[in-house]
Amino acid sequence: MEFFRGLVLGQYVPVDSAIHRLDPRTKILATLLLLTVMFAVREFAGLAILTVLLVAVALAARIAPAYLLRGLRPLFWLLVFAVVLQVFFGEPGGHPMFRWGPVVVTRENLAQAAFYGWRLLLLVLSTTVMTLVTSPMEFTDGLERLLRPFQRVGVPAHDLAMMMTIALRFIPTLLEEAEKIMKAQMARGAEFTRGSLPTRARALTPLLVPLFVGAFRRADALAVAMEARCYRGGEHRTRMHVLRFGPQDLVAVTVVAAAAAFALIPPAAWRGH
Amino acid sequence: MRAAPSTVSPLITVRDVHFVYPAGGGVGTPALAGLDLDIAPGECLAIIGGNGSGKSTLAKHLNALLLPTAGEVRVDGRDPEGAWLARQRVGMVFEHPDNQIVAAIVEEDVAFGCENLGLPSAEIRARVDRALRVVGLEQLRRHPPHQLSGGQKQRVAIAGVLAMRPRCLVLDEATSMLDPLGQQEVMEIAFRLCRDESLALVLITHAMEEAARADRIVVLAQGRIVLQGSPAEVFAREDELRRLRLEPPELVRLGRALARDGVAVPPGALTIDPLVEALIAGP
Numbered sequence: 164m165e166f167f168r169g170l171v172l173g174q175y176v177p178v179d180s181a182i183h184r185l186d187p188r189t190k191i192l193a194t195l196l197l198l199t200v201m202f203a204v205r206e207f208a209g210l211a212i213l214t215v216l217l218v219a220v221a222l223a224a225r226i227a228p229a230y231l232l233r234g235l236r237p238l239f240w241l242l243v244f245a246v247v248l249q250v251f252f253g254e255p256g257g258h259p260m261f262r263w264g265p266v267v268v269t270r271e272n273l274a275q276a277a278f279y280g281w282r283l284l285l286l287v288l289s290t291t292v293m294t295l296v297t298s299p300m301e302f303t304d305g306l307e308r309l310l311r312p313f314q315r316v317g318v319p320a321h322d323l324a325m326m327m328t329i330a331l332r333f334i335p336t337l338l339e340e341a342e343k344i345m346k347a348q349m350a351r352g353a354e355f356t357r358g359s360l361p362t363r364a365r366a367l368t369p370l371l372v373p374l375f376v377g378a379f380r381r382a383d384a385l386a387v388a389m390e391a392r393c394y395r396g397g398e399h400r401t402r403m404h405v406l407r408f409g410p411q412d413l414v415a416v417t418v419v420a421a422a423a424a425f426a427l428i429p430p431a432a433w434r435g436h
Numbered sequence: 437m438r439a440a441p442s443t444v445s446p447l448i449t450v451r452d453v454h455f456v457y458p459a460g461g462g463v464g465t466p467a468l469a470g471l472d473l474d475i476a477p478g479e480c481l482a483i484i485g486g487n488g489s490g491k492s493t494l495a496k497h498l499n500a501l502l503l504p505t506a507g508e509v510r511v512d513g514r515d516p517e518g519a520w521l522a523r524q525r526v527g528m529v530f531e532h533p534d535n536q537i538v539a540a541i542v543e544e545d546v547a548f549g550c551e552n553l554g555l556p557s558a559e560i561r562a563r564v565d566r567a568l569r570v571v572g573l574e575q576l577r578r579h580p581p582h583q584l585s586g587g588q589k590q591r592v593a594i595a596g597v598l599a600m601r602p603r604c605l606v607l608d609e610a611t612s613m614l615d616p617l618g619q620q621e622v623m624e625i626a627f628r629l630c631r632d633e634s635l636a637l638v639l640i641t642h643a644m645e646e647a648a649r650a651d652r653i654v655v656l657a658q659g660r661i662v663l664q665g666s667p668a669e670v671f672a673r674e675d676e677l678r679r680l681r682l683e684p685p686e687l688v689r690l691g692r693a694l695a696r697d698g699v700a701v702p703p704g705a706l707t708i709d710p711l712v713e714a715l716i717a718g719p
Contacts, residue, residue: 177578299540332540335582381535388536391501391528392549392596393520403547403560 175298181411182224182296187305189412193419194293200423201285209426210281216422217288224296234291235284242280249276299331301404308406321397329385337378344373445513446474447603447636448498448526453507455493455659467493469659470507477603478634480627482647482667485656486681491640494656495608498638499526512603524553527597531609533589534582542584542592543568543577549600560599567595571625587618594625604636605629612642619643644671644685648706655680668704687711 177183182190197213204210221231253272260268294302307324314320345355348369355366455468467490475481475498485491496502497509500519511522527549530536539545546567550560568574571591581589590610597605607626611619623646630637639646647653653670655663657680663670671677671684674692683689691711695701701714 300544328539332538332581335580336534339582381532384530384532384535385538387496387501388528388530389538389548391499391523391530392538392600393523393552394548395520395552399554400551401554401557401560402551403544403557403564405557 176295178225180224182220185415186406186408186412187297187301188309188406189415190293190297191305191309194289196419196423197289198286200426201282204426206429210285212422212426213285217292221292226295231291235287238287242283245283246276246280249279303327304406340377341370341374344370444476447477447512448475449510451508453497453504453509455502456505467659471661475636475638478636480630480637480651482639482641482650482653483656484641484647484653484682489656490659491656492608495606495640498606499523499528524600525602526604526606527600527602528606528608529590529593529597529610531612533586533613536593537581537589540580542579542581545592546595546599549596553600563599567599570598571595585618586614587621590622591625604638606638608640648685667706
């Protein structure tokens with residue numbers, strides 16, 4: 164899969180570690196909690212605490228740092244964009260550091276930019292870590308169980324989970340197919356990598372049309388195959404893997420909750436003691 | 437090869453089945469036009485025929501994926517209108533290896549059917565482990581299916597069916613997208629299951645070499661059975677087969693060519709050994 168080698172988000176790395184063995188519900192809830200806290204945090208100290216926690220989790224899960232960084236690569240331009248926007252077009256006033264034509268860069272804006280950049284990084288990092296340590300199947304299982312109580316108010320927990328399972332199952336297959344189509348088109352002189360952006364976007368049409376047609380055909384065949392195996396929705400369905408919330412999950416939730424609480428305490432409160 | 441046991445009550449009975457695919461607006465062309473067929477427990481039946489002869493339509497009737505427009509199909513004596521029983525009894529493996537694997541991990545996919553049957557977790561575990569052992573994929577149990585070869589994917593599909601404890605396995609052109617090695621691995625497992633576990637095997641196939649290994653061959657054309665019998669009987673009717681755009685397997689044609697040249701080939705030779713013996717014996 165040459166064209167898509169950079170794609171890490173959502174690519175589970177099967178390793179046996181204490182983190183990997185946690186109940187997926189624990190991992191999902193912990194990630195949700197961390198994401199929420201990241202939005203609520205107002206101070207650098209809070210981000211630092213969350214960073215330490217994430218690095219510790221990544222180390223405990225034995226994720227290669229290179230792998231993690233590769234996952235952050237697609238984020239690079241977004242990060243640059245956000246930081247530049249914040250630096251040059253942030254709030255007026257504050258302590259000017261240097262001036263560049265009509266643009267004044269202030270210390271406050273620079274700090275803000277660093278803060279937002281760091282936060283963005285953490286947001287992506289936390290979801291990347293989660294997907295690296297949770298197999299797609301576990302993730303879907305966990306989500307289904309977590310959503311089950313909401314089934315009474317009309318949340319189609321099982322259907323959502325099944326849709327996700329199938330999406331996850333077919334992502335690699337469709338990527339392979341996309342690459343095959345691209346190569347076939349390139350062999351006949353198509354250009355995907357040169358030209359202006361609109362040209363390149365137009366060049367994607369002969370890729371996307373067969374890809375979608377193929378996906379619909381697959382969906383049709385898969386539906387028949389699922390019916391042939393007695394699939395009839397979530398009712399009466401049991402699972403081979405039964406999720407168990409064990410003591411290690413309690414520990415993990417406690418640690419994450421504690422770190423989240425610390426991250427939310429403003430540094431002023433620390434200095435007060 | 438055993439002859440089809442005729443005294444046992446059939447596992448599947450197809451009686452005067454007609455089927456018309458609903459066409460947009462008008463009346464579609466009939467895919468099945470009054471078809472009768474009995475499938476005995478544990479027999480190995482090959483269904484051959486040209487494109488559009490109704491093979492796959494027939495296959496989809498065997499486990500109620502399609503319901504006949506007229507006539508009836510009974511699985512284990514019961515009318516599979518309540519389709520679930522039929523689908524548990526008659527498992528199906530389809531042509532495209534990629535489009536029938538649901539889960540992103542091999543063993544989860546094998547468990548899919550059992551989970552749909554609502555079996556307890558421990559029971560599913562035991563059945564999945566056994567099914568994976570039978571198809572020889574224990575080593576790959578935790579792998580994502582897209583890393584598997586075509587033949588391995590079809591073996592996953594067979595395991596998934598097997599875990600549901602069916603009485604009949606239908607392979608609907610299950611080897612047509614595979615390389616020769618993959619074809620061989622899938623067919624060896626299918627024939628072994630038929631022999632050792634007395635699972636009835638229905639092969640819908642274009643590959644005459646596969647059909648030659650069945651107990652019985654049924655030839656379809658225009659939604660009807662036009663020819664049936666043992667492989668030796670069916671392949672002896674070369675002219676009729678040719679009219680249906682079918683051709684006997686290469687070994688049969690070779691045997692016939694040798695016979696024309698005066699070698700004493702035993703009639704109905706379908707494997708290589710009798711040909712070799714005939715050649716050694718000389719004219």
